[in-house]
Amino acid sequence: MEKTLDLKYTYTEKKDTRSGFGDGLLEAGRNNPNVVGLCADLIGSLKMGAFQKEFPERFFQVGIAEANMIGLAAGMTIGGKIPFTGTFANFSTGRVYDQIRQSVAYSDKNVKICASHAGLTLGEDGATHQILEDLGMMRMLPHMTVINPCDYNQTKAATLALVDHVGPAYLRFGRPSWPIFTPADQKFEIGKAWKMIDGKDVTIFATGHLVWEAVVAEAMLREEGISAEVINIHTIKPLDTEAILDSVAKTGCAVSAEEHQLNGGLGDSIAQTLIRNHPAPLEYVGVNDSFGESGTPTQLLEKYGLNAENIVKKAKIALRRKSG
Amino acid sequence: MEKHSIDHLEGICSQVRRDCLRMVHAVQSGHPGAALGMCEYVVALFFNEMEHDSDFKMDGKGEDLFFLSNGHVSALWYSVLARSGYFGVPELGTFRKINSRLQGHPATEEGLPGIRIASGSLGQGLSVGIGAAQTKKLNQDDKLVYVMMGDGEQQEGQVWEAAMYAAHHKVDNLIAAIDLNRQQIDGPTEKVMDLIDLGAKWEAFGWQIVNIEKGNDMASVLEGLAKAKSLTGQGKPVMILLHTEMGYGVDFMVGTHKWHGVAPNDEQLENALGQLEETLGDY
Missing domain, CATH: 3.40.50.970 (Thiamin diphosphate (ThDP)-binding fold, Pyr/PP domains)
Incomplete structure (x- = not known):
């Protein structure tokens, strides 16, 4: 696909x-x-x-x-x-x-x-x-x-x-x-989020393996006329709250994507930042209070909704909530 | 390090015991039992055996290092640190109080000179000491690392992970010691969780064992430490089994677990202090 x-x-x-x-x-x-x-x-x-x-x-x-x-x-x-x-x-x-x-x-x-x-x-x-x-x-x-x-x-x-x-x-x-989709000669700045794709309708904050899924989701959303911003949150702590707030001030809604429990993960961190500074609709892609199981990585990511398709789905929900 | 007479060292012990009891009494919390019991050993290390600099540097390069794994014995360590010049003796009066550098258990967070790692959650100090000893080797630093543990602490699994590791990696610039007072919070160790033959256990793990049968007798402690030092550098870590009496030095506290974590009241403090000469001046 x-x-x-x-x-x-x-x-x-x-x-x-x-x-x-x-x-x-x-x-x-x-x-x-x-x-x-x-x-x-x-x-x-x-x-x-x-x-x-x-x-x-x-x-x-x-x-x-x-x-x-x-x-x-x-x-x-x-x-x-x-x-x-x-x-x-x-x-x-x-x-x-x-x-x-x-x-x-x-x-x-x-x-x-x-x-x-x-x-x-x-x-x-x-x-x-x-x-x-x-x-x-x-x-x-x-x-x-x-x-x-x-x-x-x-x-x-x-x-x-x-x-x-x-x-x-x-x-x-x-x-x-x-x-491998990021450059070999990149400078890694601890605590500094990396805006990988500019967008205006919705922000996708992703970390780890799901950054790639966010890149794919952006292209899928673009095909439907939705402009998504993709931000690579490689540092979960200290969180680059400035980058998060700047982006959401522009897009007005967001999706977090992580290979982690929703409880305590990146999404929680972003929610904390937004609720204190700039409340806005936020949807989560992550594992919802369950353990994993055996399977291939692709099968597991699909079953638990940790892929581009689910990011797209959640982005649309966030957009609806923003306009509703 | 300047060597002191046994009389002088015993005098320091008397003052350190006074400090510990007064510190614990002032806040009505803390752990006097093991502090009294380990007093001779820790005083011997800091005032006679270790090469160390009271102008504290975290890296401790070129110095002997001491780690207190059974961190609840903090009052003893703080008193010894203050009395050997790491910080002012009056600061002992802040023990366990709000905004103090003298936390209930030793910590680095407030920057108290002399403390290199937090301890209190048991079983971790030996691993830390072994790591520091290996860094000394990498740095071609020929000084030693001393680690103190409790006997109840031997029930923690991590201690035995560390035991296995130190022998396997031939960490022979390390002298660990167990305060063998045979007591823990809930009672005698043989009733709570029998340690059986600790010497045999450590020996089976590949360590050299030194028994200090009279851990509250300064001459025996110095003799045992000399023996332990002579065993370093031979490819095996060294373990001292320090046989002590919990609460030693105060007649109504000695030999029982009841003073593990209980502070004396006013009357008991007065009684206890009457048994301990004020040799260096109370803070």
Whole structure:
């Protein structure tokens, strides 16, 4: 379907965002001798093998012991190291929430919690591993920066940007092969939303894998004569409220799109911003208070309504509410 | 670090115990039991054993580092930090009060000199200490990392994750210690959750064990610490089993879990202070 559309962004290659992390980490290791890596028995899944091979003395295999990994990373910052921890998003957050809260966030330690296999697109492993609450948990923590990039290039750029950012951060990425539609040489500015497509009727605020779906949705809406603005919210916290309010001041309504629970996610953050400053109709694309299940990423995104078609549907509802 | 006589160190302990009791009494909250019990060990570290700089720097490069994993023993640590010059002794009077740097449990948020990580939620400090020790190795910093834990804290799973890791990665610039007072909030450890033979457990995890049988006797503590130091650098982490009496130094507080988290009233404070010489001047 998307091939027949006039897309504002296109791609020639697909890749997993976790590889963007792995390649970014390797480059970060070459640029900065203080970068260290820790992994809880998932080196292959996190694409940390190249870093491990090139910098064995700066890489620490922790085994299946994520709580310890978070504590170790917090301790390693004392003396100037910049630890990047790697495991699945589920084990990077829910499993170790108290360790992150006390030893990293409250203690304001320069730890980068890097989390792969987030959301439904993990696929066949099912709901035990498909965490859909991680952004909410992490954004609730004071001091924590929360980043959810959209493709390989942006994930790599975000990884590199985190080296120079001092403070606790959560970097979320995923497993599926996904269009690479942002430039390789992009500058990643933490906390600065990226307006990817200008529009005037409705704003689509998207994060992570769903930014691509938003790009597709924009083309679909355009075919029907609706002008949608697409804003890539790669940083969930600190949220670029100025960019959100500027856009909604113009369009008057919005849709949020995320591979996450509606409770506590990007949509909640945007709603909070709008309700305080500029109340306007907001529709949500996300998982509505349920767990995931096994299936292919495409099947799951369709079943749970996390795709371009549903963004289009929600955009039209938002438009109706605006004019009604 | 300048070495002190045992008499002098014991004098400091007496004052530190007074500080702890007065701090806890003033706000009618806090944890006096373990503070009294661990006093000799922590005083020995800060006044005799560790190379450290009271002009506090978070990075602690070129210094021995101390982490208090059982953060509820904060009163003891604050007193020792103040008495060794990290901040003014009068600030002890702000313990647990609103707008204080001396939080109920140790924290970095308010910038109290001497504290490098928050603790209180148990089981996390050993992991942190191991991480700091590995950074020392990466930095070619030959100083040591000390971690203090409680015995009830050994019931936390993360402690054993850390135990396995430190042995596997040969973290031998680390001296951890367990305050073995055999008490926890709900009662004796053997009744709440029996630790059985902790020494055998740690040894089986690949650690070297030093027993300090008289953890409230300064000479024994110094001797045990010397032994522990001599075991560093040999490819294995070192664990001190510090046998103490909870509430040591005050006759009606000693040897019971009842003073774990209970403050003395006016009369009890007066009675307790009567048993502890004021050696350095109360704040």
